[in-house]
Amino acid sequence: MKSAIAIFLKDVRSELRTRYALNALLMFVVTTITIIIFAIQSENPSPFILAGILWIVVFFASMSGLSRTFVSEEERGTTLLLQLSVHSSAIINGKIFFNVVLLLALNVFTVLLYFFFLPEFFIRNYAIFLLTMALGTFCLSVSSTLLAAIVAKANTKGTLYPVLSFPILLPLLVTVIDATKLAVEGATFTEASGNFQILISYLITVFIIANLLFDVIWKD
């Protein structure tokens, strides 16, 4: 646990020093949302479609940002050093922690920007919306961290990542889009509880699998 936090702090420090991922991701979100606004400028989009589009932005932003965690270690050649210094479960948990924080910050920014630019996106039940965003962020970052570890070992890193992630993330995306639509619709909390059950079980399964399989993926 201590070493996991150390890994997390190391990543935060190196990220704050270069601000590579953060700057690129913020620009990515701004660009994507701008394109969406220009694409629908004269239309009057329904909030349901905007709920789907929000998750498209989040999905592709995380696809371009979260793969960095392990690829950067491979590029800097620090993989072996990490392997020698800490146990592999500390590495995966530290990396997951870092990605959760990164994606959480990114999603807060995305949602604020979304509300600012698209007043048509009107949420009727904030409890459902916030819980969906939080759980969705957790699930997305845990599973993409695990897949990033696989992709870091392959040759074609950039293209392979979305290809590998999409089928794994699809049950998650279907559920979060559905839950966001319920939040827009103003459904009661009990109506959306089925979606939260799916999200929580997805989170637990992926987290356990990440801890079990990381050892095999990580060690050469």
Next chain:
Amino acid sequence: MGKTIQVQSATFLPIFFFKDLQHTFFKYLLGSLITFIIIAGFAFPMVPSPQHWYEFPIIPALEEKARNIFFHVPTAWVSVVAFLTSLVYAVQFLRTKNLDNDIKSVTAAGLGLMFCALATVTGAIWAKFNWGAFWNWDPRQTSIFILLLIYAAYFALRSSVENEEKRASLSAAYSIIAGLTVPFFIFIMPRITAGLHPGSAGDSQGKGPLFESKAMATNMRVLFYVSSLAFVALFYWIWNLRVKTERLLLHVHENVSS
């Protein structure tokens, strides 16, 4: 290098011959069984009130199109069996680090992909005549589409890693991660969301697989189970052959490189 293999096969020739005889018998039995299933599935008449053992009752809303159950459902089942086999051997590989398990896993995944494509095609043709279009984004079609995507991604991953050991363990890890989502797509999603496919929620014949419902007569059910078994045996036969060829290829590569 060819010499060593020849010598080995010469020493075990009697055993190989005996095994070969068994395989030939198995092959012909399987061939005639599948021929029978094809003939029976296509040619047995469908009548309103069946009298003889070879007459099927008419299922309302499906009618002649119900014959697809003898081909489409078994192929879909075999693909599930194949993916499970692949998953089991992937776990075995991670435990033993024996490349032979990886061969078994990857050939099963390849065959699973093939049967999955067959199930998609038979389903799409059936859908054209039953629902009016080849593709409707019914929950079942979505789920089988995702299955195809998963295993296409699996092979994309395999082709981008050069080291054999690394490739085997990465793809084993990926197939385990993917294997977690498969049950959700095959068994849960089509049955909780309303759709057009027989057996989805809101179907007048009742929830759950069609072959468990009352609409199926006994002879149809028997033929269906026989067909499922025959398709699994077919999978087993092809799988065995491909595992053997892959093993030989591995031997050849090892001998060439050393």
